[in-house]
Amino acid sequence: MEDLYQVGSITQTHGIRGEVKVFPLTDDISRFKNMKNLLLDGGKDGYITLEVENARPQKNLVILKFKGIDNINDIEKYKGKGLYVTKENRVALKKDEYFIADLIGCNVFTDENPDEKFGVISDVMETGANDVYDIELEKGGNVLVPAIKDCILGVDIENRRVDIHLMKGLMD
Structure with missing residues (x-):
């Protein structure tokens, strides 16, 4: 089905x-x-x-x-x-809107190492101000990244890829 x-x-x-x-x-x-x-x-x-x-x-x-x-x-x-x-x-979405179900499982890459997989989106939390992506890291652990333009550089649902910029303090 x-x-x-x-x-x-x-x-x-x-x-x-x-x-x-x-x-x-x-x-x-x-x-x-x-x-x-x-x-x-x-x-x-x-x-x-x-x-x-x-x-x-x-x-x-x-x-x-x-x-x-x-x-x-x-x-x-x-x-x-x-x-x-x-x-x-499903309802039509506006530009830069995505279904949570489509984001979960997407591979994540950083602008520092665009060819090396950083992790996978394991959850999306809706906080009110903006969503937060819970990324399960390749090296173990998790990091929370706010879904804002400064952090989310590109989303390609078809290829299951999300490119991010890690702001200072997110990994510390």
């Missing part, structure tokens, strides 16, 4: 007409308004394609209504299940 990316999970039903509350796994819940189709993890039934009829935010959740599901009994069994999109159906 093609790559799937989880965008949320159904937490509970909402009302009796088949709506669900979804905990979003995205930094911008308004993105659900533009989603046409989602894949529901149906367990042993496999992935079920659902057409989004309506989406509206509610506090930190999203209320979703799927076309053809008009009764609480039709959706209740999917509480706790994940909602996914295919790679082609």
Whole structure:
């Protein structure tokens, strides 16, 4: 099966007409308004394609209504299940924006030694001001690098390569 990316999970039903509350796994819940189709993890039934009829935010959740599901009994069994999109159906990103799932596992190189692998991105932490890349070093250990223009010189997702500049103090 093609790559799937989880965008949320159904937490509970909402009302009796088949709506669900979804905990979003995205930094911008308004993105659900533009989603046409989602894949529901149906367990042993496999992935079920659902057409989004309506989406509206509610506090930190999203209320979703799927076309053809008009009764609480039709959706209740999917509480706790994940909602996914295919790679082609992910939202479009702005210049210099990347999906965390695409960054994790990228090889990292420094401007001091551009031909020698420095490490691999093992995690991305969202801090509010800027993201921070947790880089697992080739020689062991980890270093945290802020995802700012002074440090991130280039990102090539297709070739799984990130070029960085280590500011003084990051490795001390």
